[in-house]
Amino acid sequence: MLRLALFFLVVSILAGIFGFTGISAATAGIAKLLFFIFIAVFLIILVAGLFTGAIILF
Numbered sequence: 001m002l003r004l005a006l007f008f009l010v011v012s013i014l015a016g017i018f019g020f021t022g023i024s025a026a027t028a029g030i031a032k033l034l035f036f037i038f039i040a041v042f043l044i045i046l047v048a049g050l051f052t053g054a055i056i057l058f
Helices: 002-017 021-052
Strands: none
16 A cells, blocks of 8 residues: 555656646645555554554564
């Protein structure tokens, strides 16, 4: 999911460079949404792992 957010961020930057401001704003919004979903899922899994003791440290 983070990889997809970075992809939309790059598309947004490229669209902004070439003057497609509508596409740039839309893809930036999608990238932001995916990033926050990633952070939320990460925190949920982290807390669940702390409570169950199933965190594996590499």
